[in-house]
Amino acid sequence: MLVKPILDEALCNGCGLCVDVCRCGALVLVKKIIKIIEAEDCGYCTQCELVCPTGAIQCPFEIVIEETIEIGPEE
Ligand code: SF4
Ligand code: SF4
Numbered sequence: 001m002l003v004k005p006i007l008d009e010a011l012c013n014g015c016g017l018c019v020d021v022c023r024c025g026a027l028v029l030v031k032k033i034i035k036i037i038e039a040e041d042c043g044y045c046t047q048c049e050l051v052c053p054t055g056a057i058q059c060p061f062e063i064v065i066e067e068t069i070e071i072g073p074e075e
Pocket of ligand 1: 005025026027041043045059
């Protein structure tokens with residue numbers, strides 16, 4: 001599954017900080033609104049989320065907790 005940041009265009013102020021920090025060239029501003037142009041190039045480094053001042057980019061992680069099986073002492 002291709003994982004990419006979630007963008008909220010309504011929160012984007014067009015500052016361009018995320019575009020500057022993205023080393024994969026995955027982001028672009030179109031009429032001062034953020035877009036992902038090359039989602040397959042996104043390395044999911046989360047740097048765009050870190051620099052965004054408005055919270056327009058989210059890079060969530062899913063935490064999977066696997067069931068553990070306790071093994072008793074050997075006899
Ligand atoms: S997560 Fe990293 S590679 Fe992906 S768009 Fe953001 S800055 Fe670019
Ligand atoms: S850093 Fe945030 S506010 Fe600035 S262009 Fe990127 S998404 Fe928009």
